[in-house]
Amino acid sequence: MLLRLLLSFSIVIFSAQASARLEILITEGVNSARPIAVIPFKWLGKGPRPQGIAEIVSADLQRSGQFNPISIDKMPKTPSNSSNIDFSLWHDMGVEAIVMGEVKPAKEAGKFTITYELLDVVTGNMGMPEYSPTLDKRRFTVEERKFRHLAHTVSDYVYEELTGEKGAFLTRIAYVAIDRKSTHPYQLRISDYDGYGEKSVLRSKQPIMSPSWSPDGKKLAYVSFEKRRSQIYVQNLYTHKRELMTSFSKINGSPRWSPDGKELALVLSKDGQPEIYILNTITKALRRVTYNRTIDTEPSWTPDGKSLIFSSERGGRPQIYQIELTSGKTKRITWEGEMNLGGTITPDGDNLVLVSRHNGDYKISVQDLDSGELRTLTKTELDESPSIAPNGSMIIYSTVFQGKKGLALVSMDGRFKANIPAKNGEVKSPAWSPFLK
């Protein structure tokens, strides 16, 4: 009933496909990546060829910043299985690995059987029968509408085989889109990590902020001003069910799910200035974490769930601190730069990703937690809201590009950079989902 009421007032929750789509434009880092050949999959059926899989895999691998897929017109041949491959042709071009496959109609109507193979060119070129060049080989049977997700699955296998790290191609991003011409200008949207399949999950006349994914990828916590004040909600993405978490006077902000998915770290200013609290999402029990007379905000959990890092003005300008939850022991962890904000620890626990201000510019930076060394990753301006891919390979963040607020990507080593401009309006506050499979 609450939902029905909301529908008629300032909020619309819906799942219709929105027309706008984000497009990733790579600006830097392709040349230093590893050459790879992703050969178009051979269509073995009759009639028109279903949508391409290799194209999606190729784009995924390129956007990872690790690989540079060679263009199809430069390929010496376009084989579709590993028998009788002349590896020397590929080896001479410097290609390290070959991705190939075949698509044919399955026995069951409407489905297709896809085989894929990943070959190591160096091993193949040695021509030693006791060493197989095949690194991975799989078969899948799916409907055509699932081809995009299947292609991302193939990309995950290829990426993991060649880098030793799990791929993050089957993930999504949540973000806030602002279209001031719309009756509901503030929209919480979700798309695949590559911008496809964009959907609005909440539209409002008032601002929406700070989306945070639950660790199971099923729910989003966010801040909504729909009642002309800040409130924290949790929305189930599969059922539309929304639940109000906090509605205290003044700030209700910055929710972040705990790694076990039971609690939300958040910011409330009901007791004076903004302070960090932890809310049990089931019992709604609230406990205060920080006690300080200045601003404490932007809590983020360490991967082990035992500490929070947060931004605080206790030392003057905002810097990033860490508090151990059982002991309450607090330490400052950033020292360089005019101010440091918006910190998140990488999934491996080794680095801190943050927004660092140097000479008045706000840039995404990464600090090695052991050495304390701080490196600036971006060349963009007014960077904010960094969110790390679940495999720790890439950071999505919000920035101003050609006078408009949009999203951008940068790899953890800073070599790969891409812009994701908004087609209309502005986009901000990106949040990268956890692994969804």
Added chain:
Amino acid sequence: MNLTMISKSLLIALPMLALGACSSNSETDAQSTEANKAATEAAAESTADNTVQTDVVEAVALTEEELLVQEYTYAILETTVRFGFDKSMIQPRYTKILDAHAKYLMDNQDKTLTIEGHADERGTPEYNIALGERRAQSVATYLENVGVSSSQIELVSYGEEKPVNFGHDEAAHAENRRAELTY
């Protein structure tokens, strides 16, 4: 601007005052009753034979804003207080505005003021929510020091989420660092 509601209540109050003034003239009570008799007869006649017709003109009334200005000076119509970069101190040029609103709130104890705090886009959205609240709080503290009851004041910070200038330059940033007073 959200002063419409205030002004409406004043529009009701003013004619009431005028009525009170008319009825308090006791010396001429008897005479006026006599005169009234004659007037009633005359009115009935003229309507009957239709030789004269009367009409009315609209009274020259003050606008809602003028009524407020009369009572609280022009400053009452100003509802925006701007701030320096990373600052939440009230600059002296805004004290007239805040004094006018303080007087209005003290005269009208049933009114509630919402102070919206805003920040420019520099820094993170979460930090800007905190900065916006600090600005709103700064305005609230000023009003309370003048004598406004804290129960008449509500704070909400929109941080960088509701800019008035959508540009990304220094001028836009200066315009967006503000507190807005809404009733």
